[in-house]
Amino acid sequence: MTDGINIRAAVLFAPDQALRVVDVALAPPGPGEVRVRLAASGICASDWHTMTGAIPSPTPSVLGHEGAGVVEAIGEGVTSVKPGGHVVLSWVPSCGRCRYCESGRPNLCSVAAPALLAGTLVSGARRLSYEGEALYHYSFLSTFAEAVVVDEASCIPIRDDVPLSVAALVGCAVMTGFGAVVNRARLEPGATAVVFGAGGVGLSAVMAARLSGARHVVAVDPLASKRELALEVGASHAADPSGGGVRALVADLTAGDGADVVIESAGRTELVAEAFEVARRGGTIVCVGIPAADATVVLPGPALVRHEKIVTGSLYGSCRARTDMPRVLDLYADGRLPLDRLVTRTYELDEINSGFEDMVAGKLARGVVTLTGS
Numbered sequence: 247m248t249d250g251i252n253i254r255a256a257v258l259f260a261p262d263q264a265l266r267v268v269d270v271a272l273a274p275p276g277p278g279e280v281r282v283r284l285a286a287s288g289i290c291a292s293d294w295h296t297m298t299g300a301i302p303s304p305t306p307s308v309l310g311h312e313g314a315g316v317v318e319a320i321g322e323g324v325t326s327v328k329p330g331g332h333v334v335l336s337w338v339p340s341c342g343r344c345r346y347c348e349s350g351r352p353n354l355c356s357v358a359a360p361a362l363l364a365g366t367l368v369s370g371a372r373r374l375s376y377e378g379e380a381l382y383h384y385s386f387l388s389t390f391a392e393a394v395v396v397d398e399a400s401c402i403p404i405r406d407d408v409p410l411s412v413a414a415l416v417g418c419a420v421m422t423g424f425g426a427v428v429n430r431a432r433l434e435p436g437a438t439a440v441v442f443g444a445g446g447v448g449l450s451a452v453m454a455a456r457l458s459g460a461r462h463v464v465a466v467d468p469l470a471s472k473r474e475l476a477l478e479v480g481a482s483h484a485a486d487p488s489g490g491g492v493r494a495l496v497a498d499l500t501a502g503d504g505a506d507v508v509i510e511s512a513g514r515t516e517l518v519a520e521a522f523e524v525a526r527r528g529g530t531i532v533c534v535g536i537p538a539a540d541a542t543v544v545l546p547g548p549a550l551v552r553h554e555k556i557v558t559g560s561l562y563g564s565c566r567a568r569t570d571m572p573r574v575l576d577l578y579a580d581g582r583l584p585l586d587r588l589v590t591r592t593y594e595l596d597e598i599n600s601g602f603e604d605m606v607a608g609k610l611a612r613g614v615v616t617l618t619g620s
């Protein structure tokens with residue numbers, strides 16, 4: 247029987263507060279659970295939206311949902327990983343048995359997906375506590391911590407020769423952006439793609455579009471530094487969203503037709519209408535940025551019918567995590583997806599609040615918290 251351990255973790259005690267890094271007790275993994283010593287955790291806008299209250303999740307909780315590390319201990323009945331193995335953590339621990347899992351859409355698992363923000367593991371258990379009080383988990387993971395106890399289904403085994411700081415990003419941003427292009431839009435070679443937002447998700451979409459053989463990849467972002475990075479990792483063009491230049495540029499590139507694929511990664515619903523506008527007739531608009539809980543989308547009614555454009559969401563890049571995450575890391579290892587370019591800077595766990603400040607100030611493609619595991 248494995249003992250519990252004490253770890254340092256960043257706790258959100260209540261919305262609208264900074265995170266506090268404190269000593270937390272981590273109970274041993276129960277049946278079907280795994281303890282992972284984390285090496286890295288990406289800083290994602292979804293955590294921030296929970297900190298501000300825009301995406302509510304119960305508190306006090308340990309935030310973080312984009313992590314990778316090394317398996318340290320396994321609970322009863324765990325068979326798919328063993329201590330020493332490298333894993334990316336998936337925030338949809340899919341059950342493998344429901345209609346969605348059965349039909350190849352495990353990201354929509356009817357067991358895991360609806361409970362994403364419930365603040366527990368799949369069983370309802372909580373393994374974290376602070377001064378004797380149980381803490382909530384976040385997105386089944388809680389990766390702003392030196393170690394986690396997660397469901398076996400959250401552990402995606404990966405090759406052990408890629409940096410875990412890069413692997414961590416595959417646990418959210420990379421899979422979301424890459425999968426939106428490859429799995430959801432199914433972009434064809436020669437297509438024109440437009441990507442709104444050039445943060446970690448948008449840049450991953452840019453890389454995926456380039457890798458998939460897009461002829462033109464237009465990255466749209468208000469920040470010059472992000473537009474520059476987008477051009478370095480695969481965009482053929484970059485545009486500032488202000489002033490109507492995007493529409494003119496896309497029209498110019500496509501002989502007036504519009505883009506085949508448009509990705510909205512910023513989570514701003516007003517951009518969906520613009521994304522709709524720059525898509526060609528029959529084109530596909532994929533929304534991946536999660537907006538505030540009460541946000542709505544307004545689209546032009548006549549064009550919705552007449553132009554047969556497909557407007558769809560994509561959760562977690564519509565991924566089959568066990569297939570897609572190792573595959574993405576193979577492409578990185580082969581030099582075909584420059585995922586390391588997403589890591590703008592790293593932070594110690596104690597610096598996590600400045601990481602969020604930098605993210606909100608637009609300074610980061612991705613900030614990564616470096617943790618103790620390796």
Ligand SMILES: [Zn+2]
Pocket residue numbers: 290291292293311312418419
């Ligand atoms: Zn995320």
Ligand SMILES: [Zn+2]
Pocket residue numbers: 340341342343344345346347348352354355356357358
């Ligand atoms: Zn399922």
